[in-house]
Amino acid sequence: MNLELHAEVNADSDGSRLDRFLKDYLGDEISRASIQHWIDSGWVKDGTGKILLKSSYKVSPGENFHISVPPKPPLNLTPVKMEIEVLKETPHYLIIRKPAGIASHSGPGDRSATLVNGLLYKFKELSSVGGESRPGIVHRLDKPTEGIMIVAKNDHAHAKLSELFRRRNITKKYLAWVQGTLPEGEGTIDRPIGRHPIERLKMTVTPKGRASVTHYRILKTAVSKNGRKFSLIEADLETGRTHQIRVHFQSLRCPVVGDLLYSRNAALFENYGLLLLSYCLEFKDPFTDEEVQIVLDPPQRFENFENNLENF
Numbered sequence: 001m002n003l004e005l006h007a008e009v010n011a012d013s014d015g016s017r018l019d020r021f022l023k024d025y026l027g028d029e030i031s032r033a034s035i036q037h038w039i040d041s042g043w044v045k046d047g048t049g050k051i052l053l054k055s056s057y058k059v060s061p062g063e064n065f066h067i068s069v070p071p072k073p074p075l076n077l078t079p080v081k082m083e084i085e086v087l088k089e090t091p092h093y094l095i096i097r098k099p100a101g102i103a104s105h106s107g108p109g110d111r112s113a114t115l116v117n118g119l120l121y122k123f124k125e126l127s128s129v130g131g132e133s134r135p136g137i138v139h140r141l142d143k144p145t146e147g148i149m150i151v152a153k154n155d156h157a158h159a160k161l162s163e164l165f166r167r168r169n170i171t172k173k174y175l176a177w178v179q180g181t182l183p184e185g186e187g188t189i190d191r192p193i194g195r196h197p198i199e200r201l202k203m204t205v206t207p208k209g210r211a212s213v214t215h216y217r218i219l220k221t222a223v224s225k226n227g228r229k230f231s232l233i234e235a236d237l238e239t240g241r242t243h244q245i246r247v248h249f250q251s252l253r254c255p256v257v258g259d260l261l262y263s264r265n266a267a268l269f270e271n272y273g274l275l276l277l278s279y280c281l282e283f284k285d286p287f288t289d290e291e292v293q294i295v296l297d298p299p300q301r302f303e304n305f306e307n308n309l310e311n312f
Helices: 018-026 032-040 115-122 155-166 244-251 300-311
Strands: 003-008 044-046 064-069 085-089 093-098 146-152 171-179 186-190 193-195 203-205 213-223 229-237 276-284 291-295
Touching: 003 018, 018 032, 018 064, 085 291, 146 155, 171 244, 171 300, 186 244, 193 244, 203 244, 213 244, 213 300, 229 244
Parallel strands: 146 276
Antiparallel strands: 003 064, 044 064, 085 093, 093 146, 171 229, 171 276, 186 213, 193 203, 213 229, 276 291
């Protein structure tokens, strides 16, 4: 089945190149190189059905575009040399730091190298339970999200670790800078999340969605010279839905800073990337009963943003 996407130009994008507009509209999950490939392949049409073959085409407000991406050919996973920081290694699993900007595994229409390609290059043993496209992947982080991930070395470990996630016996905490003012110093966002009915790369809060619960507390607040308000928050996930933190805070009109998919002014912060970090993981090792706790320091870009936020 083809991946069907739609995009409509608003006034903010007037005069943008087609490839840049689609990249900003679709967000970090799809690379600009993939979008250019779609255009070159004739998969992008305007509202009249005309095929657009130039990435440099200048878009205008009110224009609509339809994208129909055919299914990818059978996977041929090629190992790719990639810097992957190993935080802990046991005979059964690895705990790594996923870089920002790298997808956990391949997705529809995106040909860029993923974490899986890097894992295949660096490690000989990976579980196969997740299928051909996801060796070792027990859980995932969004492409623009940096931070801690567990990778299974074998199928037995994959099953044990998956059970911990299913029973919610793994604590996952995130740090994020968000825009705006949250209603309380700490709180719980209990709003169901499901697939967006029109923009299929997005998730949204919807009564038809799956139960989704995020706990948060504000660590600090700041105000720019122009009156923009920001909060550094810690989020603790009770559930693990796709884009959960990003969708929940956007639903409070406090999108994560730098979120190209859920924030309309994300381009202001493009030098910092998505300011969301999976920074803490806690669980009991299912093989040794050891209490495992991994905590990351925020990357330099978090500090750079904080030092410069008064200018926004």
